[in-house]
Amino acid sequence: MLLTIATTHQPATDLGFLLHKHPDRVQTFDVTAGHAHVFYPAASEHQCTAALMLEIDPIALVRGRGRKDEGFALGQYVNDRPYAASSMLAVALGKVFRTAMAGRCDHRPELVDVAMPLVIQVPTLPCKGGADLAARLFEPLGWQVEATEVPLDETIPEWGSSRYVALTLTGTMRLADALNHLYVLMPVLDDAKHYWVSPDEVDKLVRAGDGWLSSHPAKELISRRYLAHRGRFVRSALARLAEVDDTEPEEMDNAVTETQDERPIPLVQHRHGAVLAALRSSGARRVADLGCGEGALVGELLAEPAFTEVLATDVSVRALEIAARRLHLETMPERKKARLRLFQSSLNYRDERLSNLDAAVLMEVIEHVDPPRLSALERTVFGEAKPKTVLVTTPNGEYNVRYETLPAGRFRHRDHRFEWSRGEFQSWAGETARTWGYQVRYLPVGTDDPEVGSPTQMAVFTRVEVTA
Known part of the structure; x- marks a missing residue:
């Protein structure tokens, strides 16, 4: 052949x-x-x-x-x-x-x-x-x-x-x-x-499909056939692909993207671009991706020489193992590997390894946290780690009406605990900033609809320096 x-x-x-x-x-x-x-x-x-x-x-x-x-x-x-x-x-x-x-x-x-x-x-x-x-x-x-x-x-x-x-x-x-x-x-x-198709095939599919499969209109067919119609593996693959792109239905990509050479740009790429732009603007050198998942953003952070140290944490050991494979940690050049620290950590508890950060990123993280536990996350990140800059992105619940295939009242991801409106997000962010000594500004991510806003909303927190 x-x-x-x-x-x-x-x-x-x-x-x-x-x-x-x-x-x-x-x-x-x-x-x-x-x-x-x-x-x-x-x-x-x-x-x-x-x-x-x-x-x-x-x-x-x-x-x-x-x-x-x-x-x-x-x-x-x-x-x-x-x-x-x-x-x-x-x-x-x-x-x-x-x-x-x-x-x-x-x-x-x-x-x-x-x-x-x-x-x-x-x-x-x-x-x-x-x-x-x-x-x-x-x-x-x-x-x-x-x-x-x-x-x-x-x-x-x-x-x-x-x-x-x-x-x-x-x-x-x-x-x-x-x-x-x-x-x-x-x-x-x-x-x-x-x-014989084993569970490892799910990892191979997600790794090889990085950057394109989650937004492919035939991703379910592709997953079924690639995994030999093994239902358990197919469900696992689709769940992981959904996490990569926020479980947005297939039609959502077209609704929230702009064109470049007539090809759609997935919302996840808009998010990464917005986060990287804000980090560059902040002048950050020591950066952490908190709740890094399978490491999609981490690879882009490592590609930026200005970030001299990149910390990537997640509460899930499984996600960190996948991130290590996705980043090719074992074969990564030593100079690049020296800039990366990949470790397990919970945002509900203080972690000294997160101190002295220039910037921390919570990209599509807070909506996975039960509201009563958000105060613990706020204390860990804003009160104890105290980065100079904190970036938080989360879905804009008002935009969900633009997703024709998303039933009314349903969230974009089955693990989301909430999807805030712009007002709810700004109320939370404003109170968090006042409590922990930060200023905050808001930026849209993705196409900004004049009626319901952008599909993703981002808050940029900047720590207020206290002078004697």
Whole structure:
């Protein structure tokens, strides 16, 4: 089975740096299903094509764990696995291009965030749902999709089409994003996996889907198929994806985003941008993400050299474990790792490790706290840690009427204890500021509706310096 990635980015051979594979060499890697070969059919400054060819050994597969769903004994030996892209190709992609998928390029780090023109081709891809499904899955991600159904037998056209398509994707985006799209969606189109699906697959899905899956209109279909229709795993994945983007229904993204090159910007990106802008404006150096969850904001904080120390805390050990994997803590460069402190902490209790902060961020945290326990959080953060700046974001409950699929009276997330109106939020923030010696100002996050305000509201607290 074969997959090719081509670019006309100038110089096009930058593709080799991003893939960590030299264009002048053929490289072979052992994988569970056989051998993966990487080579470059073309490599010049004007056009570069990298190819991943997976050579399957079906006999070795049967001698190993094999599968019990072949239907008949000969089917274990006579099948399409050596020829058609499947979860085996996705696994090979994840192993061979692991560093590129993680968005790392040690020799040319500036290339990681470059959106480059790409053409990706998979000549034979099982597609349960036909060419329309391929378009449905890839087009929302910014790809132009050409999916041509392969005839069952070219010599007998009346037999019609097979279940395979020849897929060509054309688009301009980060290579890391493109690889993660393929890693998730190839087995989804096939609707089959060649290995036992375990709870670890949920982590893989959430990690590879970071930044795009939570806002994808077909995220439920993708989750079901990727996780082999294992209901418990699917529910876990959807819950975690919902937490990434505040459990906003699919229609909410379009309602609260602005366009950039005609592509929607999810609300979560608006939040991150607003928080980072406020932190930069404050001049903060030592910053904490309190209630960091799975570390989505932490990665962006670490990307800012101005933040010399980044503290990330959460009460959930599980969330911190996921954050560590998401941030690639084990392989993180030492200079970057030295700036990060990741630890468990409860906002209901004093923690000396949070003292002397320049800034603390409570991004979509307070609405998960029972109102009677908010006073403990206020005391811990504002009264004891006493950062110079505190940023608090929370949903604006007034905006919920703009979400057509959200039933009246329902919160955006099942774990929300409340969703305040603008008046309620400002009343709480004003009283908190007066109690603990802060000034506060309010900023909208997302599109500011003239009637109901913005979908997210943010308060910026600045500690009042007491002079003798």
